[in-house]
Amino acid sequence: MSFCLATSGVAQTDTRRAKGLDAWAQVYSVLVYPRCINCHTATNYPQQGDDRHRHFANVMRGPAGNGVPALTCATCHQQTNANSTGVPGRPGWHLAPLSMKWQDPNDQPLSSAAVCRAVTDRSKNHGLDGRGLLKHHDEEALVLWAFTPGRRPDGTMRTLPPLSHDEFVAATRRWVEAGTPCP
Amino acid sequence: MPVTTYQLSVNGEQREVSVDPSTPLLWVLREELKMTGTKYGCGIGACGACTVHLGGQTARSCLVPVSLIGERSIVTIEGIGQDPVGRAVQDAWVDKDVVQCGYCQSGQIMSAVALLKATPKPTDVNIEQSMGGNLCRCGTYVRIRAAIKSAAWKL
Numbered sequence: 045m046s047f048c049l050a051t052s053g054v055a056q057t058d059t060r061r062a063k064g065l066d067a068w069a070q071v072y073s074v075l076v077y078p079r080c081i082n083c084h085t086a087t088n089y090p091q092q093g094d095d096r097h098r099h100f101a102n103v104m105r106g107p108a109g110n111g112v113p114a115l116t117c118a119t120c121h122q123q124t125n126a127n128s129t130g131v132p133g134r135p136g137w138h139l140a141p142l143s144m145k146w147q148d149p150n151d152q153p154l155s156s157a158a159v160c161r162a163v164t165d166r167s168k169n170h171g172l173d174g175r176g177l178l179k180h181h182d183e184e185a186l187v188l189w190a191f192t193p194g195r196r197p198d199g200t201m202r203t204l205p206p207l208s209h210d211e212f213v214a215a216t217r218r219w220v221e222a223g224t225p226c227p
Numbered sequence: 228m229p230v231t232t233y234q235l236s237v238n239g240e241q242r243e244v245s246v247d248p249s250t251p252l253l254w255v256l257r258e259e260l261k262m263t264g265t266k267y268g269c270g271i272g273a274c275g276a277c278t279v280h281l282g283g284q285t286a287r288s289c290l291v292p293v294s295l296i297g298e299r300s301i302v303t304i305e306g307i308g309q310d311p312v313g314r315a316v317q318d319a320w321v322d323k324d325v326v327q328c329g330y331c332q333s334g335q336i337m338s339a340v341a342l343l344k345a346t347p348k349p350t351d352v353n354i355e356q357s358m359g360g361n362l363c364r365c366g367t368y369v370r371i372r373a374a375i376k377s378a379a380w381k382l
Contacts, residue, residue: 101273102359113345114338114357119285120272122295128249129290131272197271 064222068160070207070215071181075146075163076153077205079190083138086145094203096151110138125189130197134189143168160226174220181216233293237262238306248294252286253277255293256303264304264333268362275361278334279303285341304333312382313340319378327365335361339375348379 074080082091090099106112111119121137140146146159154162162168163177172180181187191209193202207215219225232245237260244259256262256279265288268276272287279288282299307313316339319325326332335358342349342357349357354372363371 101275102356104356104359106356112353112356114278114285114341115360116284119278119360120287120290122291123297124295126290126292126295128292129251131290133295 060222061225064219064225065227067215067218067222068225068227069156071212071219072156072159074190074205074207074212075159077190079193079202079205080187081146081153083186084140084144084146085151086142086147086149087151090139091151105139108138109141110136125192125194127195130195130199132189132194132202134185136185138186155227157227160224164224164226174224177224178213178216178220182213231294233296235293235296236298236300238302239300239309244293246293249292251289252279252281252291252293252296252301253288256288256301262303262305266330266333268331268334273360273362274331274334275338276331276334278337278361280307280337280341285338302337304337307337307340310340312343312378315378315382316340316343316374319374319381323370323374323377325367325370325374327363327367331361331363331365332367335363335367335371339371339378342375343379343382347382349375 078094078096082096085091088105089103090105091097092099101115103115104112106116110117117137120131122131122133123135124133125131126133144162146154146162148154166172169177188209190205191212193204196202205212230245231248232243235242235244235255237256242260244255246255246259253265253267256265257267265279266276267289268274270289272290275287277287277289278285280286280302281291281296302310308317313336316336320332320336338358338361342353346353346357351372354375358371
């Protein structure tokens with residue numbers, strides 16, 4: 045009897061982990077989409093475009109991730125998207141810190157396991173627990189921008205991540221409720 | 228879009244303009260206010276010739292629609308000499324005879340002032356990084372660096 049209960053407990057744990065990993069895979073598909081990963085670089089510059097090319101105009105990361113004096117992110121990026129000029133915008137436009145790099149030094153996205161480890165490492169993620177990560181994905185201005193990225197300079201719409209924001213938050217919630225498992 | 232009226236603070240003066248909200252600040256300055264010191268270079272924020280200060284920070288005026296300026300004050304090359312750092316930079320520009328054709332220089336000066344306000348004693352790396360978005364087809368970069376250092380020394 046006790047053996048059966050123990051076996052059942054293991055099965056439940058495996059099922060919960062499997063569901064969590066499935067949810068994480070959806071979250072990861074968004075995190076490595078250009079609208080997100082272009083500002084999670086391992087280098088001293090941001091990227092832009094769906095081909096993730098180096099940001100033009102010699103834009104630099106700077107000590108605080110928001111550029112250098114005379115060439116800050118806010119030199120071009122305003123509080124909202126400027127659809128008439130094609131410049132995206134949200135308050136506090138900046139690069140993610142290097143502790144949250146999701147690329148290698150050659151601009152290639154890190155594996156799902158590596159990104160998951162970084163995202164869940166509270167020494168790297170500003171101390172966010174699962175609930176904090178969910179809130180970040182649900183409310184943070186630059187996360188929200190990724191789902192409403194506005195127009196390119198040529199007037200066409202920027203492409204969107206593979207999930208809607210609601211789906212992204214729901215996937216994050218399932219992953220958090222499963223204990224934020226990593227591959 | 229319908230023409231909208233905006234109250235702008237430009238070089239310490241209140242100015243009123245009635246323009247399409249999507250009009251870039253550059254064209255408000257040049258066409259509406261007839262302040263032609265700020266130059267049109269590339270129109271995509273890549274060259275820095277149109278640099279002004281917006282709320283105390285550099286801004287590429289060719290990329291900022293007037294509708295997004297809000298309450299922020301605007302300082303252009305016509306007004307930067309009223310600022311002690313701006314005055315020192317302009318004096319250094321003259322002293323070092325920086326200018327060749329001059330087209331990019333108002334943007335260069337506006338960026339140099341922003342650099343010195345944030346970093347009073349900049350290194351060569353500071354200068355190269357902060358001025359890296361301001362292009363000069365005449366290649367006056369060496370004199371620009373010398374003038375920035377000269378201004379920093381005198382401030």
